[in-house]
Amino acid sequence: MAGVAHLMSIIGAGQAGGQTAYSLRAAGFDGAITLIGDEPAPPYQRPPLSKAYLKGEMEAERLYLKPVEYYPEHQVELITGNAVNAIDAAAKRIELERGLAIGWEKLVIATGARPRRLQLPGAALPGVLELRTLADVDKLKAVAVAGKRIVVVGAGYIGLEAAAVSAQLGLVVTVLEAMPQALARVAGPEIGAFYTAVHREAGTDFRLGAKLEGFEGSGQLTGARLAGGEVIPCDIALVGIGVMPNLEIAQAAGLNCGNGIVVDALMRTSHPDIYAIGDVAWRPLLHYRREGRLESVHNAIEGGKIAAASILGGTPHTLEVPWFWSDQFDLKLQTAGLWTGADQRITRGDPQSRGFAVFYLKEGRVIAVDAVNSAPEYLVGRKLVAASAAVAPGELADKSISMKDIGARALG
C-alpha cells in the first residue's frame, strides 16, 4: 500500500482497539501493528461480564474477541498488562509503564473509560466493588454466592444486570438509586418504571431517590448508610454510577479534549496522525447533529472500523444508528438511537405482557426506540431512526398494525 504509514500503535486492547487491528489486517495492511493493553487478557467482550459470565454460564476464554493465536498469526504485536504512561506527539513515540518506548507513524487511542468512584466514607472498604474488567467481575463472582447480601449502588444498565444475576443466584439484593427513576440517564420513565417493577417482583428492595451517605464496617464492609441514619446490612456493595473517559495521556499530549478526546467523523483528533475511538472519543453523532461520547459495543466496533479505514484511506464505513442491548432475567431490551431531546413518547404494547416498546419522537420524527422482548419494534425502529422517519403516533401505538406495515409506509 503506497503512501500508507507502516507503523501503527494502538493504545488500549479493548473491543475498539482490537477491532482497529482486525480491520487493518482484514483490509490488507501489512505494516507493523502494536496493540497495548493494561489488562492481562487479550481483547475480550465486556457485555457478558455483568450477564452470562457473572452468572457462571460462560468461561473467560469464550469472551475473547479472537483466539490468542490470532495475534502472532497476523503479526499483531499484543502487549498486555502494561500501561502507556505518555504520548510524545512531536517525537511520535509512546512511553510504556514498564520498559521500552515505541515509535509510531499513526496512533489510535482507545483507552476506554473507568468506573466513577464514590467519594464517601468507607468507599475504600474491602467488599465495595466495581464492574468494568474481568478482574473486577472475578472478585465479585468469588463473593456473590447464595445467601449473601448485596447493595447495588446505581440503577443503570450495569447495576441492574448485576442485580438481576445476583437475585437469580440467590443473594439478598438492594438497589439504591439517587434519581427518582431507574435508568434515568439512558431511557425514558416508562422503561425505568418497568424495570423497577421487574426487579421488585424478583424480591429486590429497590429504592429510588435514595441518598447514600457512606459505608459501614471496620476492615470489612458491613452495611450501607442512608441519609436519615438507616443502615442496610450487606456483605457486598457494587458501585455502578457511570464511567469517566481515560483521557489524561491525551490531554497531557496537548490533544483537544472535553468530556472525551475530540474527534471528527473520521475519528481524527486535533493531531493529524492521532485517532481516538470507543468510550474515550467525543465524536460527531451524525444522526443527531451534535457530538457526544457513546459507551457501547456498537461504538467500539464502528470506531475501530472507521479509524482503520481513515488511516488506510479506504471507503468510509456507513454509520449505524447507535444500538445497544441489555439482558435482565428473561428480558432482552434492545435499543436503537438516543432518546435525549425527545418531545413525545409512544408506548406500543402492554408492559404487563413483558413484551412492549417505547418509541421516542422529536418534532414528529422517530429518534429512538427501546424494545423489550420485541425484536420487530427494535429492527424496524432502527430503520425509522436511521431515516429520521415521521410516523403518526397513533399508528405506532396500534398493535393491530404490524411493524412491517409501519416500516413500509414510513420508509416507502
Place this chain on the structure above:
Amino acid sequence: MPKITYIDASGTERTVEGKNGMTVMETAIKHNVPGIDADCGGACACATCHVYVDAAFTEKVGKPSAMEQSMLDFAENVKENSRLSCQIKIRDDLDGLRVTTPESQH
C-alpha cells in the same frame, strides 16, 4: 469432535472442528472464519452472524426461537434456511454441518 464446514459467498469452503456446547458462531470466530461478524458476541441482538443451513441439516438444526425468528424476519437476504449462527449449539449429531455465509452481514 463434530466438523463444521463454512462456505463463503464466493464458494470457498473451510472445514473446522467444533466443540459440543459451543455455537456455530463462536466456532467460526475461534477459527477465524470470515463472513460472520457477530458484533454483539452472541446475544441474539444484532443479526450479524446470519448463515444459510444446508438442506440436509435444516431439520436436525431445528427451528429458531421466537426471538431469533423475529430478528431474521427483518434481516437482509433472508431465506427459508436462514439461521443466526450464535443460536445453533454444536452437538454430535451436527457432525458434517454445512453453512453458507451471506455476502454481507450489514
